[in-house]
Amino acid sequence: MRAPQLVVHHDKELMAQAAAARLITKVVDAQATRGSASVVLTGGRNGNGLLAALASSPARDAIDWSRLDLWWGDERFLPEGDPERNVTQAREALLDAVPLDPSRVHAMPASDGPYGDDADAAAAGYAAELASAARSGPGAEDHGPVPTFDVLMLGVGPDTHVASLFPELPAVRETERMVVGVHGAPKPPPTRVTLTLPAIRAAREVWLLAAGEDKARAAAVALSGAGEIQAPAAGAYGRRRTLWLLDDAAASRLPRDLYPPASP
Numbered sequence: 001m002r003a004p005q006l007v008v009h010h011d012k013e014l015m016a017q018a019a020a021a022r023l024i025t026k027v028v029d030a031q032a033t034r035g036s037a038s039v040v041l042t043g044g045r046n047g048n049g050l051l052a053a054l055a056s057s058p059a060r061d062a063i064d065w066s067r068l069d070l071w072w073g074d075e076r077f078l079p080e081g082d083p084e085r086n087v088t089q090a091r092e093a094l095l096d097a098v099p100l101d102p103s104r105v106h107a108m109p110a111s112d113g114p115y116g117d118d119a120d121a122a123a124a125g126y127a128a129e130l131a132s133a134a135r136s137g138p139g140a141e142d143h144g145p146v147p148t149f150d151v152l153m154l155g156v157g158p159d160t161h162v163a164s165l166f167p168e169l170p171a172v173r174e175t176e177r178m179v180v181g182v183h184g185a186p187k188p189p190p191t192r193v194t195l196t197l198p199a200i201r202a203a204r205e206v207w208l209l210a211a212g213e214d215k216a217r218a219a220a221v222a223l224s225g226a227g228e229i230q231a232p233a234a235g236a237y238g239r240r241r242t243l244w245l246l247d248d249a250a251a252s253r254l255p256r257d258l259y260p261p262a263s264p
């Protein structure tokens with residue numbers, strides 16, 4: 001559903017805890033319904049905050065970690081193990097602490113991996129991995145080029161970027177390919193690999209995470225009818241649901257009619 005729903009929490013810690021609880025429930029439900037679940041992770045402080053909250057949640061073992069596929073929305077195209085890679089940070093925040101099936105942890109290629117330093121080839125390789133999972137996973141009978149992810153999470157940048165889709169750059173204009181290489185990103189590192197908007201929109205649920213005053217303008221712009229080329233977050237929506245999870249500071253510039261007042 002393209003029309004976004006908004007949930008505003010008092011601060012980013014509460015937002016991370018509540019989002020982690022929400023994710024546990026979603027994954028458990030998907031596993032009960034379809035046998036397995038698929039989640040797309042995001043980098044950034046809020047995405048990692050959510051993973052850390054999940055790691056310390058007593059309910060985390062309600063998830064059958066061996067029946068969970070993890071994908072990434074984007075990656076900084078750096079060598080394996082680089083502390084700036086999203087997958088390295090996710091491993092530290094949560095993944096190393098839970099019994100995942102390593103064959104279901106679909107990290108994006110590193111710049112010293114099988115595709116060398118060719119980010120476009122790495123993107124094509126990741127697209128092929130997604131297509132193969134779409135052919136064999138739940139709902140394979142009417143598969144598209146990527147799986148129907150249960151939940152796809154995205155941090156929102158102060159410039160309204162999501163994944164590595166930056167305003168006005170070619171990646172946000174892509175309509176055919178599901179994964180592309182990004183060159184010349186305004187936020188370092190300049191070379192990245194990212195899902196495109198069509199891939200993001202294959203998800204059942206898209207959750208956008210925005211906390212802090214520096215996100216207030218981005219949230220207001222993206223939620224006030226801006227175009228997706230100028231404001232990529234405006235183009236990120238799920239098949240069934242689009243959920244913005246904000247804290248008070250990030251919601252402070254939203255038009256009041258967009259959401260009910262936060263609870264005390």
Ligand SMILES: O=C(O)[C@H](O)[C@@H](O)[C@H](O)[C@H](O)COP(=O)(O)O
Binds near residue numbers: 042074076163187
């Ligand atoms: O790839 C990156 O450089 C970041 O991961 C970035 O895309 C991040 O997700 C957003 O800027 C939101 O960041 P915060 O959650 O840290 O505010």
